[in-house]
Amino acid sequence: MNAKIKALELNDTWILIDMPQHKNVIGCKWVYKIKHISDGSVERHKARLVAKGYIQVEGQDYLDTFSPVAKLTRMRFLLALAAINKGYLKQLDVNNAFLHGDLNE
Template structure:
């Protein structure tokens, strides 16, 4: 977990901000997974910090969608669409 936190700090991928008073805060949890080689030996241990989506309340924040990270294939598709339509990309 310390390696994961070190990489987050090194890559400057987050920013501590004040809690908004008009929005609820969604709790998080740590998920640990062991990646194995084909022979069953441990390749590496992974740690992730994930949102507890099931903590959302119907009528309050249930219909809101969060996507903190875009998948690479999504970014490539958008860039291809921009090139095809000859749009400006900012």
């Protein structure tokens, strides 16, 4: 949790402003999860700060929704392309990637 808070602060994730009229305040909460290795032992403890977006009103607090999810057909294509060209694939996890998007809401 401390690592997540530190990353949010280092990225200047938020600034304190006066709340616009006719807007709802969206709260947040921490979600905790224990990641296990295949043998059952604990690999690490994870913490995520999530917005309580379910209190938002469509058309008032937001207009569009977007979920960046990779499609299975595209993943198959990339795997096939790498196999044909004898390439190497690596997996990575990007922390705080969503924080630098420009939003009008």
